[in-house]
Amino acid sequence: MKKIYLLFSLAFFILSCDNGKDKIILQSSVGKVNKVMVITKASDWAGDIGKEIRNSFGELMVGLPQPESLLSVSQVAPNGFGKMMKVARNIMIIGVSDEAQFYVKNNVYAQPQTIVYVYGKDREDVVKMFKKHEKEIIKTFLDSDASMLQNLFAKDKLDDTQFKTLQNLGISLTISNKFNLVDDTGDFLWLRQHLSSGIAKTGSNNILVYSVPLEDETQVADSIVSVRNKIGKKHIPGSDPKTMYMITEKAYTPFTFDAVIDGKKAYETRGKWEVKNDFMAGPFLNYTVVDKKNNRLIIFEGFTYAPSVNKRAFLFELEAIGKSMKIQ
Template sequence: MALPVSTGKINSVSVIIDDVLWNGEVGDVLRKKLAAPVDGLQEEEPLFTLNQYSPKIFNSNVRLARNIVVISKAAHPEFKHVMDKYAVPQNIFYISGHNWNEIIETIELHSPTLTGSINYSEIIENQKATAKALFNDQKIRQKFNITVQIPEDFSYALLKHKFAWLKKDIPSGNSSLLIYQVPLSSFKKGSIVDNVIRIRDSIGKKYIHGMLDKSSMQTEESYYPYISKTRIDDKPAFEMRGTWELQNNFMNGPFLNYVIKDSPNRRYIIVEGFVYNPSSTKRDMIFELESIIKSTQFLKPKKNEAKIRNKAI
């Protein structure tokens, strides 16, 4: 018999835990790890939305949730990850210990695996939803020799030789996706952060302008960006999260920038998402952009095809 489809909003986690533990130190540690502020947002928004339930009702529809964390007391500390037990897709994490301290230690020890596994599966889930109605990325394939799974509600705002700006409007603002390339030689001596900021600010000055005062988008200096190493389509990349602003303007918001090293073609492909949504939360909008960018795949060059030119844009 096939399992039912799991339920739950993107980035939501059901926590099965006794009220006493939830309202004490164990709950505090869980919230610290699972509801930590998302890097790069001006206002604090939690990594995951937590919903607490008593163990007494775990045999109801609660167990159909896509992400479940079960906290309990046991003779020995344990961390166990079970997939697709009651529904598909599903992650259930069992965390136990003999007392509060053992449970807390187990959470602390395995929190990177816990948060990383949930984030990864939520990215996959979002990409599956996007794949049902995709934007035609043929021009992106032709310009950059890559493919990106972009939702159909995005459209081109600007298209140049080696630059693409796609945008999705919503009632309270918009989401944007930038794709461009620069030669490997564009990165000079100095920190990765300084290089990425210099390049993205030059792109903002050239292409991303305010409507009234002709100001351009730049990296906001008062918020130092977060940067980390990652991989996109098995290529080395840097992820940067920070805040953008329009010069001499009140418009600003979060951005997510990926610099992907494409050594065979002696270039960096840079894919960036940024959000303008002043009257509402931004976590899920940035997460959608993250899932889009992480779908990037490099196409194999066709036979007898000339190598991609690496001119500065």
Template sequence: MRKIFLSAIVLLLVLSCKDKNSASDKFLFDSSGNINHVSVVVENDLWNGSVGEAIREVLTQIVYGLPQDEPMFTLSQIPPSVFSGFVTKNRTILKVEMDGNSGMDIMENVYAKPQKVITVSGKSKQDVIDVISENAEKIVNTFRAMEIEERQRQMAKSPHHYVTKIKEKLGLTIQFPSIYDLAKSEDNLFWFRKNITTGHAHIMIYDLPYGALKRNDSTVTQIIKIRDSIGQAYFKGRLDETVDANGNKISSFMVTEDAYTPFHAETIVDNKPAYETKGIWELTNDFMGGPFINYTIEDKVNKRWVGIEGFVFAPSVEKRNYMLELESIIKSVKIE
């Protein structure tokens, strides 16, 4: 009897250990890595040759709408022989494999979570290059969507208490962190700002009458005029209302810089048609300026347009990641 009892205990312990091992097999560590940072797993000779050039051409293309050239992503090359341990935990990974099949696979949460792993394969260098070129837009969009999702996840940890008032006034929800301070609040406009390295970042949320914007060949011009009128009304320069050496009163406010053609495209935000506009802003009679991103969303149900804009003043530092945060905030909007 004693032997049977001991055997039963041993069996239970073995099964228990097996269950624990099975659970651990499914466990994934949290992913890591800086925003807009991609790990590229590829052999050194490929990285230093035409395959590496093709990868860099896609992933380090210049971000449009910034005052200075900045790459879409920062890349770190890792040879497959050392791709193990903590280096596999990066949030975005591009792998190059030379085998008999040509194609591309997109996988989620392979080594950590959340994570996107894109594997490009081919039987020759040219095959790999062709796959990268043919899927360039998909590769960029996959990694950018991952970074926006991650930035939204991080910001959700400390939501701003003003989201309730925004919902009451504008009938929409939007997620942004509590570090933003309220700069202005009116019936149909909210303006928040936060201090950053050498400057500040801003987010504006407002709505417009349905007739304020017409769909035609001049839509982008209409959007620029609207944002310039809002800038003139609310975002004043340091010298505004002061007097110059000749005794003349100075007028200084935010406008869209004429010398930099804004990027304009139609897109979808919260399952609604929207216009995306990117460009450079400046202050009249002053030397301040920086990038902006504006989404004007058509809210047919409520017969209005919802405008959400982010802009940054950060001289002498890179602005790519600041603009990604603002885009992440904008794309978290849910209109009731």
């Protein structure tokens, strides 16, 4: 009887392993948001390959008051790419191989993890392959980080059904419960997270959500600044509400790009905000979503106040929250 039970258990174990190859438990990945570990030879990193990577990833993020790159990079030689390095969340392996290739793999050594592979037949070919796919590579890493943050926020998600504005607008967002309510009128929502790291402990990350009628779709992009200025004057006061309120910084022209939120046409605007007649200022990110079904524009805005520190990571968290929007 014991032999039969042992054989049955062994058979079950083998069958489970065979059917569960894709269920191997990987260790958790590590790494800061918007940071990429590049695996390549030191000689390649010092040459044209490394120069091209640094120039591409080092492009400055739009709308920040201090110069900050889209992605930070570090380099590790292939012979140094050992067990400890393999748990990095964002990795790019690039170099010379028998054939030119570009592909992406997820969760190879850890989870969540994104690994981009770029190969060329010689160094010149490697540079050519990287330049051909550089926009896709950057987008891959940024999207991966946004998804990671959304999954992280989902674990301690704020119950957004408690907010009248989100209920009235018929939308949901994956927001960390570190955000607290400032205002919720039913038409306008303001949430704030007090920052607690380093010198930024006096600062905050802020979320605004509201809607305006869709009047002329061809004029949406051109009206974004004027709409946010009206909202700032009405809802975001300074220390003297009569003379101080949030506006778009006049000395800096915001940049607007095409975007897609929840499958709908949208516009992403990045720029700087300031408080009129005061010295408070910082970066903002605005998603204006065209909701034709309900003849309206839904606006999500995130803005950061964090004096004297880099703000890329703070704004990227707001970006991840904005991109989590679901519209009924």
